[in-house]
Amino acid sequence: MKKVLFPIALTGLLFFSSCSSDNKQAESESNQMPDSTVLVEDSATKKAKEILDFKFFYTIANLPSPMEMINAIYQNEVPFNKEMLNSPSNEEKYNTAYKKAVNYGIYGIDMAYAAFYGQNQDLLEYYSTTRKLSEKLNVQETFDTFTQRFRENADNKDSLVSMIDRAYAETDSYLRSNHRLEVAAHVLAGSIMEVQFLSIELMKNENPTKANAAIFEKIYNQKLYLENLISLFDELKKYQSSKTLQTQLIELKKSFDAVKSPADLNKATMAGLSTAVAKVRAEMIQ
DSSP, X not given: OHHHHHHHHHHHHHHHHHHHHHXXXXXXXXXXSOOHHHHHHHXXXXXXXXXXXXXXXXXXXXXXXXXXXXXXXXXXXXXXXXXXXXXXXGGGGOOSHHHHHHHHHHXXXXXXXXXXXXXXXXXXXXXXXXXXXXXXXXXXXXXXXXXHHHHHTTTOHHHHHHHHHHHHXXXXXXXXXXXXXXXXXXXXXXXXXXXXXXXXXXXXXXXXXXXXXXXXXXXXXXXXXXXXXXXXXXXXXXXXXXXXXXXXXXXXXXXXXXXXXXXGOSHHHHHHHHHHHXXXXXXXXX
């Protein structure tokens, strides 16, 4: 994974360095003696962008596809539970940029969950809801790329899951290439929180066995993704929504830190995680 990470991160760094160099050249052409204070501020801005870009790529590179967790739950024959999903009717009330972004991430996971279980009616409803949010976020062009194939493969679960995964990867790429890393980070946070919420809620009343041990291990490893998200939002704290979310994630991580190993996950500790995760998720979807 690290062999992939560093070339990607380096590309991001070179990109921002190139942009900064072009800006400085333009300043030199228009001002014979540019103000040194402006140059210092530009340098600081450039450095901040480099750190943010690196942390975002690091988080993505070290994050397994959310589909892995959903697939593991599906393969373990855990019954489908629509009641846990974020209701499509909530979409109308998401008017802030933050709520649109995190719920775009949440609805994407809900859509994939419905696809895995072959719940086509729910799948279409969540697709329509996600499409509306993509318009509000101005990323509908990337989303619409998959619309025709989505319709043509409505009865092919594997193809649908693959397309959902790719659609969100394309959205992430589009946001990053257009310098909208805060929005991309919020979408990512929504996706991670929904995977945590669904996996814990679906498994909290299950006894750990050899058959489901891998799922409990994946749940335990969620603390690593929280650490990466918290670090990522260090670079976005100038935005109040990001600062508030980071505070919530720090509190949530305390609950995960209390669990020392996958073997410590039982009905009691899972109940504690359930309460902590549900609290953060409730703030996102209200």
